[in-house]
Every structure is written in structure tokens, then in C-alpha cells.
Amino acid sequence: MALTTPAPDANDTIAVGGATMTGNVNVVNTTASVVITGTKLASQSVVVGGAASGNVVVTGTATAPIYTVDTSSVAATGGSEVFTLTVSEAGKSNIVYTVTVVVAGVTAVNLGTAQNYAILAESGISSGASSAITGDIAISPAAASFITGFGLALNGTYSTSALVTGNVYASDYTPPTPANLTTAVGDMGTAYTDAAGRTPNYTELYSGDISGRTLTSGVYKWSTGVQINTDVTLSGGANDVFIFEIAGGITQASSTHVNLTGGVQAKNVFWQSASTVAIGTGAQFEGNVLGMTNITMGTGASITGRLLAQTAVTLGANCTVIAAN
Numbered sequence: 254m255a256l257t258t259p260a261p262d263a264n265d266t267i268a269v270g271g272a273t274m275t276g277n278v279n280v281v282n283t284t285a286s287v288v289i290t291g292t293k294l295a296s297q298s299v300v301v302g303g304a305a306s307g308n309v310v311v312t313g314t315a316t317a318p319i320y321t322v323d324t325s326s327v328a329a330t331g332g333s334e335v336f337t338l339t340v341s342e343a344g345k346s347n348i349v350y351t352v353t354v355v356v357a358g359v360t361a362v363n364l365g366t367a368q369n370y371a372i373l374a375e376s377g378i379s380s381g382a383s384s385a386i387t388g389d390i391a392i393s394p395a396a397a398s399f400i401t402g403f404g405l406a407l408n409g410t411y412s413t414s415a416l417v418t419g420n421v422y423a424s425d426y427t428p429p430t431p432a433n434l435t436t437a438v439g440d441m442g443t444a445y446t447d448a449a450g451r452t453p454n455y456t457e458l459y460s461g462d463i464s465g466r467t468l469t470s471g472v473y474k475w476s477t478g479v480q481i482n483t484d485v486t487l488s489g490g491a492n493d494v495f496i497f498e499i500a501g502g503i504t505q506a507s508s509t510h511v512n513l514t515g516g517v518q519a520k521n522v523f524w525q526s527a528s529t530v531a532i533g534t535g536a537q538f539e540g541n542v543l544g545m546t547n548i549t550m551g552t553g554a555s556i557t558g559r560l561l562a563q564t565a566v567t568l569g570a571n572c573t574v575i576a577a578n
Contacts, residue, residue: 286323287321287322288320288321289322290313290318290319290320293315293316293317293318293340297340297341298340298341298342299318299341301320301337302338303336305322305335305336306337308322308336309321309322310323322334322354324354324356325454328358328454329471329472330358330489331357331358331359332356332358333353334354337350337351338350338352358494359451359494359496360494362444362448362496362541363443363444363447364559365436365437365439365443366440369437370437370561371387371389371390371559371560371574372386372388372391372560372561372566373390373392373437373559373560373562374391374392374395374561374563374564374565374566375392375393375438375563376399376565377401377565377566377567378390378400378566378568379400379401379402379567380402380403380568381402381568381569381570381571382570382571383570383571384416384568384570384573385572385573385574386417386418386419386574387418388419388574388575389420389421389576391423392422392423392434393422393423393435395423396424396425397425399423400421402568403421409426410429410430411430412426419576422434444561445561445563448523448525449527451474451498453471453498454473455473455474456474456475457474457475457476458473461479461501462479462480463485464509465485466485466486467487468485468487468495469488470487470489470494470517471495473495473498474499475497475499476500476501478499478528479499479501479503479526480504481503481505481509481536482509483509484510484512486512487539488515489514489515489516490515490516490517494522495521495522496525497523497524497525499524499525499527499528502526502528502530503524503529503531503532503542504533505532505538506533507533507551508533508534508535511539512539513539518577519540519558519577520558522539522558523540525543526542527545528546529544529546530547530549531551532549532550532554532556533551534554535551535553535554536554537554538557539557539577540556540577541558541561542558542561542562545563546564547562547564550574552570552571552572553570555573556575557575558576559577
């Protein structure tokens with residue numbers, strides 16, 4: 254027998270006969286299943302064994318077997334499925350293939366230079382009184398006049414504001430600021446497209462109402478909006494990634510929270526939204542928001558993450574924005 258797909262290493266194709274031998278096949282996979290094909294003689298029999306044998310379905314023919322491995326249990330977090338193929342033929346020693354399907358898990362969305370900003374918007378940024386932003390904010394292609402409520406003090410390539418622990422940038426400031434912002438806005442669009450195109454692990458979960466739910470890492474996709482009416486928990490480890498693909502908007506009720514447990518980091522959470530993102534009064538949000546349209550925060554709302562809007566960002570009074578690093 255020989256395994257033909259994926260292409261084997263030199264020691265994977267082993268002629269039947271002689272002493273017992275082991276061929277190791279390693280497959281890197283990022284989806285919920287992987288197909289491995291082989292060729293064998295009709296006189297040979299193959300038995301699937303090992304820890305992951307229950308996740309292997311055998312189809313095909315007597316001489317061209319097909320092994321379909323269900324990797325859905327580790328597709329989101331990463332891991333491996335290991336099983337054996339024991340080949341037998343009368344009068345000859347068995348051969349054992351050890352097959353390891355390695356799943357990379359969900360990888361973070363690359364924000365490019367857009368990650369340099371706590372807030373990045375294309376058409377406007379406004380804030381009520383006494384908000385506090387930790388991290389730089391920027392607007393492009395709109396000019397600095399479309400940043401309101403911040404009391405800007407111009408300093409050549411950037412401005413400062415009593416509301417911002419960091420710098421404020423706009424497309425009409427001294428070079429190299431305009432070029433830098435053009436790149437950042439382009440990177441923001443690229444990141445949005447990346448997030449929107451990821452293969453989902455979960456589709457239409459809870460019909461978009463994730464209120465009160467605990468979610469583990471993975472890619473979630475909805476053809477509607479998402480509602481958060483009571484606290485939501487994202488549970489996992491420090492390297493786990495969460496990507497939410499949302500064809501509608503995000504509506505978070507007042508005084509609700511997005512909680513991170515088990516070491517989950519806000520920098521690894523990505524919310525891609527095709528419509529308005531509305532974070533309610535006094536609500537706490539976590540993660541990077543990639544909005545096709547506007548993002549709003551009610552009075553006293555807070556976020557650890559980033560607000561990256563292809564139109565405008567509007568903050569109520571006493572809002573807190575902390576860039577996640």
C-alpha cells in the first residue's frame with residue numbers, strides 16, 4: 254500500500270513485506286476535515302486504529318481507499334488527530350502507517366499599520382466631554398476639522414488633546430502623516446476583507462443573539478446582525494483567536510459586558526461588522542472592531558481594543574478607549 258495524497262515523504266511509501274515498518278504521514282490542515290487517499294492491492298487489508306480512529310471514515314474502492322478525517326474538534330483551537338493504518342497481507346509482516354493531521358487553528362487578522370491606532374476613521378471622529386483614549390487616534394481621508402470635541406493643539410505632524418494619551422493624526426497634517434494614514438486606511442480595509450472571508454467554524458449560532466452565552470475560540474459567521482443583551486463570555490487561552498463575521502450590525506445593550514476569561518486577550522478578538530456598531534451606555538466591549546460603516550459608544554461606555562471604522566466613530570461623554578496590545 255502507498256499513501257498518495259498528500260504527497261508522502263520518502264519513508265511514507267513502503268512496499269509490503271519484510272519486517273514490520275512504520276511510515277509517518279504529516280498533514281497540515283486548517284479546515285474541518287481532510288481527505289487522504291491511498292493505493293493498495295486487492296489482496297491487502299487495512300485496519301484503522303489509534304486515538305482518532307473514530308474520526309476517520311473509509312470510502313473508495315478495494316484498491317483506492319479514501320480516508321476522510323474529521324478535524325472539527327480541533328479546527329478552531331489547533332491541535333492534531335493521530336491514527337494508524339495497519340496493512341496486512343497473507344504470508345507477510347504487517348506495515349503500520351502513523352498518520353498525524355496537524356491543524357493550525359484560527360490565526361489572527363493582520364491589522365497592518367492600522368494596529369497603531371486606538372481609533373481610526375475615514376470620515377469623522379467626535380467625542381462628548383471627559384472621554385479618555387489611551388493610544389493614538391487618526392482620520393483619513395477627511396481632514397482634522399472632522400475631529401470634534403477634542404480641543405486639538407497642532408504640533409506639525411500631529412496634534413495633542415487632553416482626552417488622548419497619545420497623538421492625534423489627520424490627513425491634512427505635515428508629511429509624512431498623510432502617506433502614513435493612507436497606508437493605515439488601506440490596511441484597515443484589507444483586514445476587514447480578511448476577517449469577512451474566513452472559513453467559519455460556526456454559522457448562524459443562536460440566530461445572532463449571543464446574549465448570556467459563553468463562546469470558545471473560532472470563526473463565527475452570521476447573515477444577520479448580532480445582539481448582546483446580557484453579558485457575553487469569551488473563554489480560552491492567551492493565544493486563542495476569535496473572529497466574528499457579521500453581515501449586519503452589532504447592538505450591545507446598556508450596562509452589559511463582553512467578558513474575557515482563561516487568559517483570552519482583547520488583541521486576539523476581531524469583530525467584522527457590515528453595518529452600525531452600537532455599544533450601549535455604560536457597556537464594556539472587548540476586541541478590535543472592523544466596521545464598514547459607523548461605530549458609536551454611549552455615555553460611559555468602554556472598550557479595550559480598537560475602533561476601526563470605514564466611516565465615522567462617535568463617542569458619548571465619559572467614554573474610555575484603551576488600545577489592546
